[in-house]
Every structure is written in C-alpha cells, then in structure tokens.
Amino acid sequence: MPSALPDGEPMPEDGALPGHALAGAAGRPLGFYLHVPYCATRCGYCDFNTYTASELRGSGGALASRDNYADTVAAEIRLAREVLGADPRPVETVFVGGGTPTLLPAADLGRMLAAVREEFGLAPDAEITTEANPESVDPRYLAELREAGFNRISFGMQSARQHVLKILDRTHTPGRPEACVAEARAAGFDHVNLDLIYGTPGETDDDWRASLDAAIGAGPDHVSAYALIVEEGTQLARRIRRGEVPMTDDDVHADRYLIAEERFTAAGFHWYEVSNWATSAAGRCRHNELYWTGADWWGAGPGAHSHVGGVRWWNAKHPGAYAQALAEGRSPGAGREILADEDRRVERILLELRLADGCPLDLLAPAGARAAARALADGLLEPGPYDRGRAVLTLRGRLLADAVVRDLVD
C-alpha cells in the first residue's frame, strides 16, 4: 500500500464504529489484512510503508522492534474483536503483506494467523495468503507456513532479467522465483502467484516477453502484472529526475500490457481485474476481490487500511506510534472517513469497472449512462455485457479505465 495517508476525520480512541457500519454485516464476507512493515533493504521504486532495520534504529525503540511484532498485531486483532462485538462472521480470507513478511520467522506469521483464528474463527475454505520474497524462503520455511495454515503464497518475481532486477534493486537471481513456485507446490500450497512489473527503465519488449514466459512456465495459477509506477519521493524518482535512467513512456506501458494479455491468454490465463490474471475461477485471489466488491476487511499493522460497512479508516503509519497506541490500550487508527451514499456509488463504479464482471449500468446516473453509451460506441465497453445491463471494459477500455471511470461517474 502506498505510504501517504489520506485526509480524514479523527478516529475515536477506542476505535468504535458508528452503529450503521455493522448493519447487514452478515451478508458481507469479512477478511483480514496483516501488514508486516519490514524489509531487508529498501527497493528504489518502493514507497510502501516499510522500514529497514537501519531506518527503524533509534526512531521507534523497542516498540517498533520486529521481535515482538507478531504480538503487537495480535493485540490489534483482539481490539478488532472488541470493536466488532458480537459480529458472528468467520473470516473468509487472510492476507499477510508487506514489506517482507517472510523476513519474520514462519512461526511469527503463524502466531498472527492464530490470533485471527482464536478471536474470529476461520471459514472452512478460508484463503490464507502470504507474500514472500524469493530469496527469503526455502522448502523448510514453506513447510512451516503450510503447517501454520497458509494455503496460498505470492512471490515478488518482478522480472526474469538481471538488468531489470538491478534497476528495481531486487536482490534475487533470475530463476529463483520460478524455483520457489515448484518448492511451494511441493510444500502443498494450493495457489501460487507471481508478481511481475513491466515498463522498468531499460526493459525491452523482448525482456518483458522473456519474463512472461518464465513466469508462465513456472506454473503458477495466478499472475499479477503491474506497470511500474514511479512514486514521488522514491530513489527511482530521483534517479529519473537526475536523468540517470530514462522514464518509461505511457505508450510503452500500453504495448507491454497488450503483450502480457496476449501471452496470458495463449497460456490459458484469464483476466479478472485490470492487473490480475488467473488460470481458473478458483485461482482468483478472493482476498483482493473483497477490496473490489465492497466487502468488509480489517487491516492490522502500521499504516494498514480497513473498511467495514462504509467506514474506511487507517492506522498510524510508523511502527513505533502504532505499537505505542496498542500498548496504551488505544486504537492505532489515525483517521477515518464515513462514506456518503454518493461516495459509495462512485467507489463501486471505480472498483467494479476494473473487474471482468464489470459494473451494473443501473448504478449510473443519467449523464454517466450517456457516457457509457458513448464509451460503447468508442469501443471501450463490450457490447454483449452492455446489452445485459453491465459495463465491461474491452481490452482497449482496460488501458483507458480511469478515463472511462471519470465519464461514468458523472
């Protein structure tokens, strides 16, 4: 998650939610996101809320330490239990992200998961994912994760090319992520994802094809492919500004996206969200689908965002401030926003339009509906679903999704 927090109203000390947030909760799935804000090194392109050991030294004290981090997160999960009160829902998905979760011992990740299980219970078919760095796992570690209850794993592969990995400051060697997939399969993971990045300065179309082929060849059932976003304040942004590396053109991003779509389709993957492809419906990431369909999730950890019934809130960003709040029995929430009906309508359009299932046309106001008809005429929406009352982006439409959203929310 990008590290800048939005503006919002203050969070109550006990983290209590307005009454309406829990209305109708039984009909919505509930998930947990657990954030691990540690990395061995800071990658030049990354602006996520994560810290290296040296970045934390002296700024957070013992509270920000990763040794007892699992306990701190467990404390927030207990707070979640109090806030959600008698909510009877078991948890459908858990997703551990970072940072680098696998920088912690597998047992720590297990303890965090156990806290969720103890307080809320897990649904029988719950999807339990962790992100992992290719160079920080081995078969024993993977076995421990399986043992703890994880059944899905996501590796940050990014590229199959050494020179691309170097620009991204990724330390693993080419080939290692593919090996990880095999090791994960061997350890018994049902679902394996590889993350790819395209449009890195210096990457060619052929480099990208090689990365796609390597990823597909490794046999994951899910791939996420992201255009590199050069975020302000990152090392990479500074290097581009100084002219040390070239900025990638949007047209190049468009070309790479089309290459990806072509390779994935040929290999039997289907897009189900703008940047996500899976081999089957079962291979989709159910946790991420919670985000896109207005479900409830609790994000635990520094800077993590949560959403319950139209209330969005976010935690204090720094691990020290986060842990301090929990140690004092306060909610670590730094701010929140209570969505108005119109906000929720706009969010539904902007999120659902990114999905292969699209968004219902009856969600649109008259001006938005007219814009949808124009988008259909311009070849940005699929005619078949449109006739059935849904706005679904064409391949060209996916590349212009934000422009279509701007018109449809009118």
Added chain:
Amino acid sequence: MPATPTNVPEPSRTDPALLRNFCIIAHIDHGKSTLADRMLQLTGVVDQRQMRAQYLDRMDIERERGITIKSQAVRLPWAPSEGEEKSGTTHILNMIDTPGHVDFTYEVSRSLAACEGCILLVDAAQGIEAQTLANLYLAMENDLTIIPVLNKIDLPAAQPEKFAAELANLVGCDPADVLKVSAKTGVGVPELLNKVVREVPAPVGVKDAPARAMIFDSVYDAYRGVVTYVKVVDGTLRKRERIRMMSTGAAHELLEIGTNSPEMKSADGLSVGEVGYLITGVKDVRQSKVGDTITQLSNGATEALGGYKDPKPMVFSGLYPLDGSDYPELREALDKLQLNDAALVYEPETSAALGFGFRVGFLGLLHLEVIRERLEREFGLDLIATAPNVVYRVDMEDGAEHIVTNPSEFPTGKIDQVHEPVVRGTILAPSEFIGAIMELCQNRRGALLGMDYLSEDRVEIRYTLPLAEVVFDFFDQLKSKTRGYASLDYEPTGEQTSDLVKVDILLHGDKVDAFSAITHKDKAYAYGVRLVAKLRELIPRQNFEVPIQAAIGSRVIARETVRAIRKDVLAKCYGGDISRKRKLLEKQKEGKKRMKMVGSVEVPQEAFIAVLSSDSDGDSKAKK
C-alpha cells in the same frame, strides 16, 4: 525660502496678466511628482506638516479606496523673488497634469491646449525618452513656451552638460539656458518658478465674450459624480449657472465650481484664462467629454473651440471570465470602469471556444493592460483575454465594406482590399543599436521615415509601422534587442492597404474562433506553424487522435497531431488505495470542469491562456 505670498488674487477676480498656465512633460521616474511636491511646498499651499512624498501622486490611495481623487490642476500663488519689474507681485500659477502615456495622446494634447507653457523635465542621468520627445513635439505644435530643465543633478551619474546640449538642440536654445534642479533637495526650484512667471505668456482671451471653457479632463468620483476640469478660454462661468456641452447640446446646472490647491475649494466662478473644476451632477464621464467646449445655456457661444475628437479605440481584445458564471460580474465591472473612462468601449460577444464575454476596444496596449489589471485586481475577476488585434476595413469586390474588430469575423468571399491602421513610431536609443532596431522594424513591415542624431551617440529613428505589428510584443522585442535602452512612442497616422489573410486554427476539424488571427500573407505560414506546434504541447492527449491544423480559407498550411492516449489506468487498486483513488477522481473531475470543450476536444483553460496571453515569455513569440 520666500515668504508666503500676500494679496493672493481670488478665482474669478484674477487679472489674466497674472496667470501662468503650465504643465510638466517628463518621462516616468524622471521626477515629475517630486518636483510638483516641491512646488506645493514652496508656494505654501501645502504646509510642512501635511507634506508627504508625492502629494499629487495618490494612485495607491485611489486604489485602496477605489475612488479617484486626482488633482488635475493645482492653483499655486507665487511672487517672484528676483529681478524684473513684477518682482513681489503675487502671480497665479496653474500646474496642469498630463497623462504620461502613448495611448493617451489625445488627452495629452487637450491638457497641453490648456497651457501656454510647459516645463520639459529630463533626468540628468538618462536623457530624453521617446514619449517625452513625442509630448514635446505636441507642445511645440500647440505653440507652448518650452522651459527645458534637467532634474536629479545631485545624482553621481548625472551628465548635465551632455544632456543640456541634447535639450538645447531639441528645443532650439542655448545649453546655458537649460535650468539644472534637484527636485529632491529643492535646489533650483524657486528659480524655475521665477522663470515660469518670466517666460510663460499670460493667457489671452476675450473677457466680455460668452463663456467658452475647454474640458481637458473628466474624472468620476464615487461621492461627487463627475468632476470636470476646464480652462476658461473666454468670458466667465459662475456657480449655479446653466451650462451647455457644445458637442451634444446637453444642458446642466453648475452645482459647484472652484479650484484645487491642492484640495478642491469652491469659488464664485472662473474667469478668462483661469483653470479649475466644475461639478454638474452627471454620473458618467461620457457626458462630459475631454476636448468638448462648455458655454452658458442662454446667450452662449455659437462656435466651439477647435480640436474636439471622439476617442476612438485602436486595439480590440475579447475578454472572457475564466469561470463562465462570472459573466455578470465582468459586465458590472466594465460598466463601473466606463464611468471614468470615456475611451473604453465594449459589447457582448460569444465565442464557441470561450463562452460569453465582451469584445473590448482600447486606445492602445497600455490602456488594455491597465483595464485588464484593474478588472483582475480591483474586481477579483479571472480573465482570459484573446490576443489583441486592430481594426481592419475590408472592401469586397461587390462593393460591400466590412469593419472587422474580431479576427473570426473576417469576411469570406471575394475580397478586393484590406486596410489596416498604421502608426508613426518614434524610437530613441543609443546609436549602437541602430542596426538591431532597423532589423526589427523591417521585420515588422516598417517603412523608415527618417533618422536624426539627438547627440553624438543618441538617435531618433522614425518608422511607419502597421499598428497590428506594434501590438504584438514589439515593445518587448525592442527592449530586449537594445538591452532596455530604447524608448518607443507611436501615434496613429491613418491606414494602408496590405496583403492580409486570416489564419484559422482547427482542432479535430473544428475552427477555434479564439485562435483566429489576421496576419500578413508572408507571415501566415510562420504564424500557423508556431501556433500549431504550441497547441500540440498544450493540448493533452485524448481518447482519439486530434489533428491540429492552421488554414487560410480551406487551404491547410500547417498540421500537427496529438496522438490518441493509449494508457490511462492506475496499475494497482487495493485496500489502501481506494480512498486516495476516489479523492484523485474528485480532483480530476474538478480539473475536467476547467476544460473547455471545443467540438469533441477537451482543451485546458491553461492552453488558451498560454497561447493568447501576450505577456508571458515565449508564448508571445508564438503569435507574432
């Protein structure tokens, strides 16, 4: 310092032989206001305690209060302290203010017509500037007695000998006759006042004739209505008299008449040769026009004084509110400014690209800038101004004639001749820049009229130039080519026929009226190429390819293409991104509101401003 004069003659009872009407011609910053301050002090009309720097120059106060309280003519009593037979007799000196700029030549000429003499005030470190020279020529044409004066002789950089020679050369006197003063310290100012008494002739008029008073300024005051400044040429005007404006025949009652010293002071009347103000209760300066003659309603004069002209706008620009809903405010603001500006004309205009606005006529570029700045600063309006253009007269082959004040209205069809206004431009500069100046003027279709050396290393260069060429950054170019040393003045001298064409800009096939321009045929191609290239940079990529074309009639002379945008999607949208993404969307929608739809193309307001504004660097070069 001399003693305060005694036996000061009263208005309406002053012997014309004791009157001296004069003005000060000076370039901005050459010290006119400071000199006026010293005169106020020396003549005792403002005492030491009230004295503040630049008493007469109250623009800041005006701005703060939003009212106009200028002192257009100040009555100063002065008893010469030296020589001469009239030494010791209190004279009345009327110091008449002149607007300082090129755009207001007509107003200047009326102010000068109210005087018998003028002080030519020149900075001893700078020498004479083009506008000063132009006003000096005006003064000479009005047969005024010229008193050349060098100011700032206390400055280390002063070169009094050099510039005294220059002035003597211009005025036709001995360099020794050029007075040297320091308005700042007061050195030489009493001598200057003495010289005014000695050399400026007394006004000559017919005392017993029907009154004829010439209006030389007319100012709107929020509290008092229009204050009209006059010089009584013949006869006497008395308070509560019924008067008549001779150009319109309109009758008014003289509610108040008086003089300024420097505050307004009412009197019984104004008599032959005297200068003062009058108030009739009219609310609009167009009812009391500069140059008009006032006489009594009954038994008044039958023949007006010469020299009256209606102000004629020379430069037009479309003014549009950035936010279309500000249109009523813009209208109200223009109405208010017009109360005090008889030369300001405007009419509603609709642009397909810019919406509702006004086509506004100005005396010149400075006038345009002043009005635009006042609209923005005093009335808080955000405006888009189209590139300034001049007035064209187009003769069609079928004998019809069109007057074109907006390039987009340039007629199509068979054109016989196009007439454009021309000016006589006078440029003063150090002689080392002659080449650069001539090159610039030739580029701007100028025809050399003549060149004279004012001194060894300063020249006066005169050109006939199309006004259209002058209104596009000519002055900026002149300054940059002469490192700021050149000064420019111009005056309209008529019109010429030229090979002019209209260049249209088409976005995605739709003509954008705001970008249409009339240029010389030889320059049309360069204009088209530059504007099209500029627009290509400024127009964001759309979902479709947007051709940008420049065309003369149906012939395309330049083309660029804004390629279709192919990617406009954020790669990641997960739990922590949603609030940020929704807020970004709200911001983008605000941005969309600032887009103007030109046909199907979204054009940011900034693009209009960047292409049309004449004051930003680089941009202005795009539309020469």
